[in-house]
Amino acid sequence: MSADSTRDEICVVCGKATEGNAGTAHLYHDGRRFALCCPMCVEMFQRAPARFASGEHRQTLVQQMLDEIKWRESGS
Numbered sequence: 001m002s003a004d005s006t007r008d009e010i011c012v013v014c015g016k017a018t019e020g021n022a023g024t025a026h027l028y029h030d031g032r033r034f035a036l037c038c039p040m041c042v043e044m045f046q047r048a049p050a051r052f053a054s055g056e057h058r059q060t061l062v063q064q065m066l067d068e069i070k071w072r073e074s075g076s
């Protein structure tokens with residue numbers, strides 16, 4: 001089992017398989033590597049890396065963030 005393997009990785013934000021995806025990025029948090037499938041997912045991850053890293057239910061987390069973004073944008 002290799003730590004460098006990128007096979008069977010899934011995007012930590014949206015859960016899509018990242019294998020063969022040209023937009024795939026990897027970020028490190030707390031010494032662990034996380035796969036992100038696209039710039040939007042990278043942005044999401046960067047908003048709350050500790051929460052994604054802690055294994056919170058990602059769909060709940062993403063929904064909360066989207067709600068927060070909408071709320072901020074509509075509040076001007």
Ligand SMILES: [Zn+2]
Pocket residue numbers: 011012013014015016036037038041
């Ligand atoms: Zn993704």
